[in-house]
Amino acid sequence: MALGVVLLASVPLAAMNTMVAPIVMKTVPREMLGRVFSLMTPIIQVMSVAAVGVAGWLSSSVLRGFHARIGDVHFGTYDTIFLAAGIIIALSGCYAMVAVRGADAVQDASAAPGQSAVGALEDPAG
Numbered sequence: 841m842a843l844g845v846v847l848l849a850s851v852p853l854a855a856m857n858t859m860v861a862p863i864v865m866k867t868v869p870r871e872m873l874g875r876v877f878s879l880m881t882p883i884i885q886v887m888s889v890a891a892v893g894v895a896g897w898l899s900s901s902v903l904r905g906f907h908a909r910i911g912d913v914h915f916g917t918y919d920t921i922f923l924a925a926g927i928i929i930a931l932s933g934c935y936a937m938v939a940v941r942g943a944d945a946v947q948d949a950s951a952a953p954g955q956s957a958v959g960a961l962e963d964p965a966g
Contacts, residue, residue: 863940895921 868876903917915923 863936867940
């Protein structure tokens with residue numbers, strides 16, 4: 841059962857990881873790509889550790905013994921933490937969707953005349 845849940849949860853994670861690199865490559869100036877990619881993994885790892893620490897602190901202090909019922913749905917300590925995390929993730933996705941909209945127009949305007957934005961990212965030698 842647990843293996844099935846892990847496999848089911850890994851599908852959207854794989855999709856997200858697949859989409860991140862092209863979005864970053866499309867929105868970040870070419871001369872900054874190396875710097876951005878070199879910082880992404882350490883920042884993600886530090887934020888993951890921080891998230892575990894915050895969730896542990898919340899569950900053991902602020903939300904300790906928390907119980908709420910909305911209609912027929914019971915929310916405990918961990919339900920509330922996961923719900924808050926899901927809301928933050930959904931809001932972040934909505935923000936990214938709005939923020940990246942129009943990135944094509946910016947890239948097309950910065951490409952050299954007669955060259956597409958995709959062509960600007962390709963190696964000129966090959």
